[in-house]
Structure formats: C-alpha cells, structure tokens
Amino acid sequence: MRMMIVDDSSIIRNRIAQLANHPDLPRIDIVGMARHGGEAVSLFAQHRPDIVTMDLTMPEMDGIDCIKRLVLMSDNVRILVVSALGDKRTALQALMCGAHGYLHKPFTNSELVGSLRELMKD
Amino acid sequence: MTTELQENELRAFVDSVTHFFAHSSGDGADVRSAYLADPRSELPRFDYTGIIDVRGDWRGCLYFSAPRGMLSHLLLVTGEGTYSEEDHLDLVGEIANTFSGRARRELGEGLEISVPRRGRGMAIRASGATRPFVIPLTWRGYDAVVVVDLQIR
Numbered sequence: 001m002r003m004m005i006v007d008d009s010s011i012i013r014n015r016i017a018q019l020a021n022h023p024d025l026p027r028i029d030i031v032g033m034a035r036h037g038g039e040a041v042s043l044f045a046q047h048r049p050d051i052v053t054m055d056l057t058m059p060e061m062d063g064i065d066c067i068k069r070l071v072l073m074s075d076n077v078r079i080l081v082v083s084a085l086g087d088k089r090t091a092l093q094a095l096m097c098g099a100h101g102y103l104h105k106p107f108t109n110s111e112l113v114g115s116l117r118e119l120m121k122d
Numbered sequence: 123m124t125t126e127l128q129e130n131e132l133r134a135f136v137d138s139v140t141h142f143f144a145h146s147s148g149d150g151a152d153v154r155s156a157y158l159a160d161p162r163s164e165l166p167r168f169d170y171t172g173i174i175d176v177r178g179d180w181r182g183c184l185y186f187s188a189p190r191g192m193l194s195h196l197l198l199v200t201g202e203g204t205y206s207e208e209d210h211l212d213l214v215g216e217i218a219n220t221f222s223g224r225a226r227r228e229l230g231e232g233l234e235i236s237v238p239r240r241g242r243g244m245a246i247r248a249s250g251a252t253r254p255f256v257i258p259l260t261w262r263g264y265d266a267v268v269v270v271d272l273q274i275r
Binding site: 008009010011012014015018057058059083084085086087088089090104105106107108109 | 138141142145146197200201202203208209212213215216219220222223224225226227230231235236237
C-alpha cells in the first residue's frame, strides 16, 4: 500500500509515518507528506497513493476541499481524516465528501493503527 | 452586542484540556479552577504560545502557553525523536488546535477556528470586550495556562 500524509504539523506527519511501520499493519510505503491541501493535490497527482491521512484545519486549502479534489482524481483512494475538529457535523461532511474514516486528535498509537487497519480492509 | 462566555461553555474548554493530557500522555493534568483575568494587564504566558483565532458565532481567541520543559517532555512522551525550536512551536500550536477543535464537540461548528499562530515570548493582551478566562494547569510538575478570550456574537 502507498500512503500520503497530509497535516500542517510536522510532529503529526512524523508520528503517522512512524506508526505506518507498525507490525500489525501490512506493508505501507509513504510516498508523500503534504503540509496543506494544495501541496497534497500536486503530490497525489505525482504519486497516486492508495491511502491518505487527512487533517482538516490547514492553511491554503483545507481538508474538506482537498478530499473533494482527491476523490475526483481517483475512484479508489481511501481517506482517513485525522482531525481535532470534534463536532459531528464536520465528521459527517467529511464522510459525505468521500472520506472513509474519521479519527479524532489527540489519538493513541493503537487508535491510529486500528483506524489504518480498518481503512485497508475496505 | 457581545455576551460573555457562560460557565457551561467554559466547561467545554476545561474538558478538552483534561481530555488532551489524559489521552495523549496517559497521565492526567491537574486542571484547576478557571479565573477571570484583568483585561487591562498583560495576560499570563510561558515560553511558547499557540493562538487560535475564532470567528463564526463567536469572536476572539484561545491560546495555550507552556514552558519549554513541558513541551520537551510531551515530545518525549509522544515518541518524537527531535527537540528543535520548530518542534516546540509546532507542538504548542497543535495543542491549542486540539483544545479548540474538541470544544466544538460541545459548542458546535459555529466555533470557527483558524490554523494556529505560534510564537516564543509573545506578550498577549485581551481583546478588551470582555474579561478572558484563565485555566491554570500543572502536568508532571510543569505549570501552563489556557486562556479563553471569547465573546458570543
């Protein structure tokens, strides 16, 4: 599986990248890390990842707009939102735009690994 | 016309602070009673501050301010391998973002939050319309504050 990580925090990007090597997960290759939606769209076009983790509150292009763009570019991409936004309406909006899962920040290692496993099962 | 934050609304922020430390470090913070700050004087702060500007049904900002030691310790606990200046700034902003994002669970999407502004040694003044709430906390011996300076539109 090829994965792209989209988050404006380098700490979160690095943590997700590190956990992608977890032994409970199938092999994941990180093919791109983006700091905002605009960067994610161009990296996605270049590398065509199978799965994407997506923050929502980001500069330039936010996560919801980015999800809409990515699902137009690929029918198969599976997107896990990883966001601090805790209200149900935002989660529903993300899922309706094409995300496959929603994980709230702060997350534990096992929560992220579990969410990635679910994402890859689909 | 603006209205001050009510006690039940402040609770949403206190809960988000409590949840953050319990969930991300496995070790709860001692979150003490909030108090109203004097809007004419400089607000409390530590080495690093992450500020979230708020719009929508609310107006103002929220910030988290912490000493370098606390942030270094949190970087260690969360498994981050580097401790640069940028890492500390990134973390203080991400924590402020997490507090405000979780508060939307109670307050709804009308609490529109910005991406974090982050800085070191920033002097911060209240917006002036109402008195800001200060939420003091201690985690593993380090003191920090969350300040909620919001008015309902």
